[in-house]
Amino acid sequence: MVRLRFxxxxxxxxxxxxxxxxxxxxxxxxxxxxxxxxxxEDTDTERSSKDFEEIILNSLKWLGLLWDEGPDVGGDxxxxxxxxxxxxxxxxxxxxxxxxxxxxxxxxxxxxxxEKSFEKPSNFKNKDYSFVIKFIVPKEGKTYFDDxxxxxxxxxxxLFDDFIIIKSNxxxxxxxxxxxxxxxxxxxxxxxxxxxxxxxxxxxxxxDAFKWESPIFMHIPLILGEDKTPLSKRHGGTSVTxxxxxxxxxxxxLNYLAILGWSVEKEVFNVFDEIKKFDPSKISNKSxxxxxxxxxxxxxxxxxxxxxxxxxxxxxxxxxxxKLKIANVNRxxxxxxxxxxxxxxNTLKQLYDISYPFFxxxxxxxxxxxxxxxxxxEAETILKTAIEKLNKINNFTxxxxxxxxxxxxxxxxxxTKKVFQTIRGAVFGKLVTPGLFESIKVLGKQKTIERxxxxxxxxxxxxx
RNA sequence: GCCCCCAUCGUCUAGCGGUCUAGGACACUGGCCUUUCAAGCCAGAGGCACGGGUUCGAAUCCCGUUGGGGGCGCCA
Numbered sequence: 001m002v003r004l005r006f007x008x009x010x011x012x013x014x015x016x017x018x019x020x021x022x023x024x025x026x027x028x029x030x031x032x033x034x035x036x037x038x039x040x041e042d043t044d045t046e047r048s049s050k051d052f053e054e055i056i057l058n059s060l061k062w063l064g065l066l067w068d069e070g071p072d073v074g075g076d077x078x079x080x081x082x083x084x085x086x087x088x089x090x091x092x093x094x095x096x097x098x099x100x101x102x103x104x105x106x107x108x109x110x111x112x113x114x115e116k117s118f119e120k121p122s123n124f125k126n127k128d129y130s131f132v133i134k135f136i137v138p139k140e141g142k143t144y145f146d147d148x149x150x151x152x153x154x155x156x157x158x159l160f161d162d163f164i165i166i167k168s169n170x171x172x173x174x175x176x177x178x179x180x181x182x183x184x185x186x187x188x189x190x191x192x193x194x195x196x197x198x199x200x201x202x203x204x205x206x207x208d209a210f211k212w213e214s215p216i217f218m219h220i221p222l223i224l225g226e227d228k229t230p231l232s233k234r235h236g237g238t239s240v241t242x243x244x245x246x247x248x249x250x251x252x253x254l255n256y257l258a259i260l261g262w263s264v265e266k267e268v269f270n271v272f273d274e275i276k277k278f279d280p281s282k283i284s285n286k287s288x289x290x291x292x293x294x295x296x297x298x299x300x301x302x303x304x305x306x307x308x309x310x311x312x313x314x315x316x317x318x319x320x321x322x323k324l325k326i327a328n329v330n331r332x333x334x335x336x337x338x339x340x341x342x343x344x345x346n347t348l349k350q351l352y353d354i355s356y357p358f359f360x361x362x363x364x365x366x367x368x369x370x371x372x373x374x375x376x377x378e379a380e381t382i383l384k385t386a387i388e389k390l391n392k393i394n395n396f397t398x399x400x401x402x403x404x405x406x407x408x409x410x411x412x413x414x415x416t417k418k419v420f421q422t423i424r425g426a427v428f429g430k431l432v433t434p435g436l437f438e439s440i441k442v443l444g445k446q447k448t449i450e451r452x453x454x455x456x457x458x459x460x461x462x463x464x
Numbered sequence: 465g466c467c468c469c470c471a472u473c474g475u476c477u478a479g480c481g482g483u484c485u486a487g488g489a490c491a492c493u494g495g496c497c498u499u500u501c502a503a504g505c506c507a508g509a510g511g512c513a514c515g516g517g518u519u520c521g522a523a524u525c526c527c528g529u530u531g532g533g534g535g536c537g538c539c540a
Contacts, residue, residue: 009540044539107538132538150469159467159536167538174540198468198535221470221533228532259489263477267489284477287533291475294490304503344502354501405499420499432501 002034002188006060006067007178009041010053013239016290017193017223017231018056019063020257024220025191026065027258027271027278034188038070039181040081043171048083059240063250064272069185077185082177089172092180092210093133093165094120101209102165106131133166135176135206143201143208148191148218149285155201163202175199179206187215191280194219194287218280221261221287231290243295247318247348251306252299259298261288268301300346308335311342318348326352327359336442340434357428358443361451365458369425374459378414382422383459385412387452396445402437426455 006022008014014022029036038057042048057072069075079085096102097118106115107130114129115121121131137160144154165176172180182190197219207214225235237243243253254271258264261284264277303311312335319326329337337358338351345351357363365374373379389404409419420436427448433439440448 007540011540041540047539111538130538153468155467161536164538169538171538173538178540193534194469195534196540199540219469219534224533226475230533260476263488267476286470288477289475291490294476297490300503346502402499409499416499418499424500430500434501436499 002029002032003037003186004029004034004189004191005037005039005182005185005187006065007039007041007181007192008056009044009047010049010051010056011044011047012052013241014056014059015231015238016240016243016253016257017238019059019065019240019253020223020260021191021193021220022060022065023063023254023257023271024218024278024280024283025189027275028189028191028280030275031278035068036065037075037077037185038067038080039185040071040083041174041177042081042083043174043177045083045169045171053081055241059244062244063240063254082172082181085177085181086170086172088184089166089177089180090170093172093176096135096165096209097133099209100136102133102135103162104131105134105164107168130168132164132168134162135165135202135209137162137202137205143204145200145204145214145217147197147200148216148281149221149283150197150219153197153200155198157201157205160202160205165206175202176206179203179210179212182215183207183210183212189216189218191218191220194221218283220283221285223260224287224289226289228289235290236292244318245322247350247352248295248299249302249306249311249314249348252302253295255302256295256298260290261286268298268305296346303342303346303348303351308339311338315348315351319352322349324352326355329359333442340438340442344432344434354433357430357433358439361454363429365425365429365455366431369421369429369431370462373418373422373425373431374455375462376418376422378412378418379422379459380456381412382408382414382419383426383452383456386423386426387449387456390440390445390449390452393445396441398437398441401440405437423452427451 004025006025008018026036028034038060040053042053053071060067067073069077069080071080074080093102097104100118104117104119104121105113106117106121108114109128138157141157142154143157144152147153163175164173166172200217200219204214223231225231227235231238237246240253251270255269258271259267262282263284264274315338337355341351341355341358345354385408386405389408390401393400393404405420405423406416409416412419421431424433424436425431427440427443
């Protein structure tokens with residue numbers, strides 16, 4: 001059975017690069033009916049925090065990349081937080097010392113290594129000294145491994161110095177902890193960022209020292225910003241939280257992250273449907289530039305083609321997350337609004353903006369509308385005629401609405417653009433809305449007329 | 465400085481020695497549609513980093529150069 005893990009260190013939000021790494025691990029585990037687990041690498045006592053751990057886990061949950069084992073759900077190979085596994089690392093490190101594959105290195109206060117020993121330095125308890133455990137790197141030979149993406153890799157051992165595996169505070173270093181954990185947790189495949197590529201030989205050396213079999217490695221190229229430097233806040237939002245708060249759909253983010261470096265026949269898809277087609281070796285072996293525009297396009301595709309119930313649910317979750325409220329409307333109305341509005345926008349944030357006048361009467365009239373349409377002399381007649389005509393419609397259907405509004409233009413001998421824009425702005429306050437007839441139908445006869453009247457009053461007051 | 469990875473339109477990619485006058489997607493430009501803005505449809509512009517080889521033939525293989533990225537922590 002295949003077992004993969006995502007091992008974030010809780011020192012910040014979940015970066016899209018991390019999300020992509022998690023996705024590939026998750027995808028491969030699911031494809032092979034294996035297990036996907038989360039391990040928290042919080043051995044950096046200075047920077048790690050429980051808050052970040054929670055945020056990262058929440059981001060992962062939001063994306064739907066759920067795990068079989070982890071710090072919150074437990075599992076047979078726990079604990080899943082490195083800070084809770086200190087005894088384990090110490091034990092294994094001491095085993096290496098007893099086999100003369102590692103040694104204690106004693107430091108003075110100037111941080112100079114003053115002594116090496118295979119005995120635990122019990123007589124150095126005083127404050128002027130500290131000690132660590134260092135792994136002994138063979139001075140000759142080469143270390144090899146086969147990377148799923150990079151192919152055969154080899155590194156000269158002499159390139160590496162003996163390195164610390166247990167810090168003076170008793171915590172393990174990254175390179176040591178991963179090896180011990182991945183082995184103990186029976187990890188079969190390690191998919192991680194390319195920034196770990198040159199760490200791998202050191203880890204292989206540790207696997208060898210323990211005579212453990214190493215997992216299969218794959219190093220995924222990094223995500224860059226448009227200027228080819230590593231994607232950072234300078235380029236825009238980089239955390240999953242950011243995209244969540246800016247109205248992106250989880251499926252769209254996952255979709256984009258998946259095709260970023262992974263080519264498929266049709267670009268727009270739901271990763272949950274394409275698990276079986278995932279092939280890690282097909283991932284591009286080249287660092288990629290994060291394209292916000294394309295993400296937004298993909299988001300728009302998902303927004304428009306997903307079942308309305310799904311969009312409804314995510315829209316509601318989004319509004320709650322960003323603490324926006326909408327008027328208390330019935331569900332059918334809510335769905336109708338989303339249905340006509342989503343045709344026009346790409347994100348939930350934009351969906352909120354465009355649908356606002358469907359939920360609230362307190363919208364303000366756009367400057368452009370007032371200037372270009374409302375204040376024109378014909379406006380009053382147009383609006384009055386509209387009220388009159390709409391009032392007479394008994395069966396408030398799309399056809400009837402369209403017929404009557406077109407009649408206004410005809411009777412007043414005005415262009416449809418002028419007439420429709422004047423009405424559009426009067427009813428919704430803005431010049432860009434979904435189709436006028438649909439919008440009015442959804443809003444309803446009463447409300448529409450109410451607003452037309454209100455606009456008329458606004459207009460006369462505006463003129464003073 | 466040393467080690468490692470990478471190199472096709474602006475961006476993401478297809479391409480695995482002849483089918484490439486290099487295909488697609490986003491973005492861009494123009495057109496159609498049209499009540500606004502999108503969407504949709506049609507069209508267009510735009511690329512094999514450079515230099516050597518190998519070969520009858522190279523985007524595809526090899527070498528070098530250049531460029532970009534990563535690593536060389538008691539960070540992960």
